[in-house]
Amino acid sequence: ETAVFQTPNYHVTQVGNEVSFNCKQTLGHDTMYWYKQDSKKLLKIMFSYNNKQLIVNETVPRRFSPQSSDKAHLNLRIKSVEPEDSAVYLCASSPGRNSDYTFGSGTRLLVI
Amino acid sequence: QQKVQQSPESLTVSEGAMASLNCTFSDGTSNNFRWYRQHSAKGLEVLVSIFSDGEKEEGRFTAHLNRANLHVSLHIREPQPSDSAVYLCAVMGSGSWQLIFGSGTQLTVMP
Numbered sequence: 219e220t221a222v223f224q225t226p227n228y229h230v231t232q233v234g235n236e237v238s239f240n241c242k243q244t245l246g247h248d249t250m251y252w253y254k255q256d257s258k259k260l261l262k263i264m265f266s267y268n269n270k271q272l273i274v275n276e277t278v279p280r281r282f283s284p285q286s287s288d289k290a291h292l293n294l295r296i297k298s299v300e301p302e303d304s305a306v307y308l309c310a311s312s313p314g315r316n317s318d319y320t321f322g323s324g325t326r327l328l329v330i
Numbered sequence: 331q332q333k334v335q336q337s338p339e340s341l342t343v344s345e346g347a348m349a350s351l352n353c354t355f356s357d358g359t360s361n362n363f364r365w366y367r368q369h370s371a372k373g374l375e376v377l378v379s380i381f382s383d384g385e386k387e388e389g390r391f392t393a394h395l396n397r398a399n400l401h402v403s404l405h406i407r408e409p410q411p412s413d414s415a416v417y418l419c420a421v422m423g424s425g426s427w428q429l430i431f432g433s434g435t436q437l438t439v440m441p
Contacts, residue, residue, distance in 0.1 A: 222373070253431075259368070259416050261431040273427055308373065315427055316362055321373035 220244045224309050224322035231299055232330055238285075239294045239325045241309035249315060250292040252284060255306040255324070267292050268315065296327075304329045332357045334421050336432035344440050349406040351435045353419030358397055362422035364429070365393055365404045369415045377417075378404065409439045 222243045231237055243250060249268040253261045265284040266273040272284060281300075285293040296303060306326050310319040333356040343349045351365075361381055366374040378393040380386040380402065386393045390407045402421075406413060419432040 251429075259418070259434040261418065263428045263430075266427055268427075275428075310374075316422065318364070318376050318379055319374075319429065321366075321375075323373040324371075326371075 220246075222309055222311055222320050222322035224307075224325050226325060227323070228326045228328075230328045230330060233300060234298050237296050237299055237327065239307055239309075239327075241292050241294070241322060243290055243309075243311040243320070245311055245313075245320060247311035247313050247320070248289055249312045250286070250289070251310045251312075251319065252292065252294050253308040253310065255308055257305070261308065264294075265292075266315075299327070299329045301329050303327060332360065332421060332423050332426070332428075332430045334419055334430050334432040336417075336419050336435050338435060339433075340436040340438070342438045342440060343409055345410055346408050349409045349413075349437055349439070351404045351406075351417050351419075351437070353402045353404075353421075353432055355400050355402070355421045355430075357421070357423045358400060359424040360397070360421050361424050362429075363393070363395055363402045364420045365391070365402075366418040366420060367413075367415045368418060368434075374418065406437075409437070411439045411441050414438050 252264040281297045306324045308324045309322040312319045365377045377391045378388045380393045392405045394403045416434040
């Protein structure tokens with residue numbers, strides 16, 4: 219099956235902990251993305267990774283860091299989570315920057 | 331910074347009646363527009379991509395783009411209860427790497 223796979227589906231953690239989310243795509247795409255979706259369903263881009271070049275959204279707090287071992291994987295690490303980090307994190311991939319995106323089913327994070 | 335706004339925030343239609351969703355954007359040089367659907371607790375499914383003024387049809391879904399009016403709409407023909415979901419408009423500006431999303435329209439289709 220070719221798609222974008224995210225793990226875990228759901229994660230609950232306490233303020234100050236570190237979390238990592240995994241994303242893998244089997245579509246052979248060159249570009250991957252992380253989006254954050256808040257409680258009002260608004261999606262905001264966090265990172266894009268295209269052929270080993272990382273593009274960072276300047277509004278993303280420094281406790282967030284993407285990690286990529288190859289073009290099929292783009293993980294997300296959050297050091298010292300805060301309550302406002304509670305959200306759904308969506309990973310996506312595309313063949314190129316202007317092509318259609320394929321999204322994963324998301325990782326829902328709850329920080330208590 | 332590109333701003334994308336959707337209306338209405340929520341819409342209820344009867345099964346079989348046309349559903350129309352609206353999206354306005356602020357950057358008139360934008361050249362890449364998409365409509366996505368998101369069922370509860372699931373990922374996003376692309377419905378229609380449109381890159382030039384006019385109309386683009388994909389099955390029961392039709393997008394209309396008018397860049398002069400900074401407006402793109404989605405029309406759903408013969409909606410069914412299974413079409414109940416959040417519909418998201420997304421816009422990419424010329425030369426940008428970011429796909430900017432609107433805040434969505436919650437569509438409910440009543441049997």
